[in-house]
Amino acid sequence: MLREIHSAAELDEALDGSVSLDGFRLQNVDLSGSAGTRLREAADRFDGLVVLGGQVPGDLAMDLTRRGAIIFPADPGAPVDAYRHALYSPTELYDGLEPSGYEATPDARAYTWFGDCAARHDAYATALRALHDDSMRDALQEALDGRRTVGIMGGHAMSRDEAAFLEIAHLARRLAEAGLVVLTGGGPGAMEAANLGAADRTGRLDEALDVVAQVPSFRPDIGAWASAGFRAKELLGSGDDLRSVGIPTWFYGHEPPNVFGDAIAKYFSNALREDDLLAGSNDAVVVLEGAAGTVQEIFQSVTPLYYAPDDAPLPDLVLVGQRQWTEKVPVWPALTALSEGKRFAEHLHLVETPGEALDIVLARA
Structure with missing residues (x-):
């Protein structure tokens, strides 16, 4: 049976009760101290043990490998830890x-x-x-396990000083207050507005919005944009509860991650990132104004709805902005054609305002 171990303390506890290390996955564990000594003495053979990164002294690595373990060493030259077991902050x-x-x-x-x-x-x-x-x-799935989630999709171009930015922030705060975890693409624009609103634990959302509006865009200075975000975040408070997660990608590296998610799941692969963002939105997906990337997310979310088994629970798909989705980017006719005669037709919605989207999502509660 597979068992992930994420720390030296967790390994010590596992060794106290284990008779076999077959199936153990040591992920980013520091084996330079007593935990490494105990591991070396725990068995004659280590077949089925896999060590992923972490601190592994050379003599221990040679000994474990000689006795059947598989070791994937860390690369100190890489700018990321390939074996990390937690989301980013x-x-x-x-x-x-x-x-x-x-x-x-x-x-x-x-x-x-x-x-x-x-x-x-x-x-x-x-x-x-x-x-x-x-x-x-893996870390994202563990963080969201058992939680009700709502994805809020939208483009990066929206400025912090636009009225729509404020509307989205208030929408996300209401969702978080209702116990839902808000998921976004983790970048600027509509995505940032949603993470920002969900982060409000103090009732000072409007003050925070005033702070970020002083630096309306991440262009041309990402540093000034992010610094204003951190100043605003101080007004919103902090807590151990998970209210929102940003899920950005280095594939769109010109779009920096916003600072308001309680955690950030950042990927190199945009395909995996899109899949996990949409698959993780189990209550609803709310789609705000956007361009090609947002359109991709719409149809990517429709595909599992279209092919869902008859007994599978379905999230709502709510498009916000009637002219946006019927005239400017006319995806609504295609969606209604696909949904004809399908069960997901009753979960497909086109509304005008974020407030109407909020009503639909909260009605599921």
């Missing part, structure tokens, strides 16, 4: 922002690494990125 991705600027942050370094042509065609770097994204997927 905004402060982690933006470490070094003050005073060194955005280019010094782990987020910016990871984007540069991803975009480097040599790394892009390096099978080893590709493998590291794939391992990272699989670890991120």
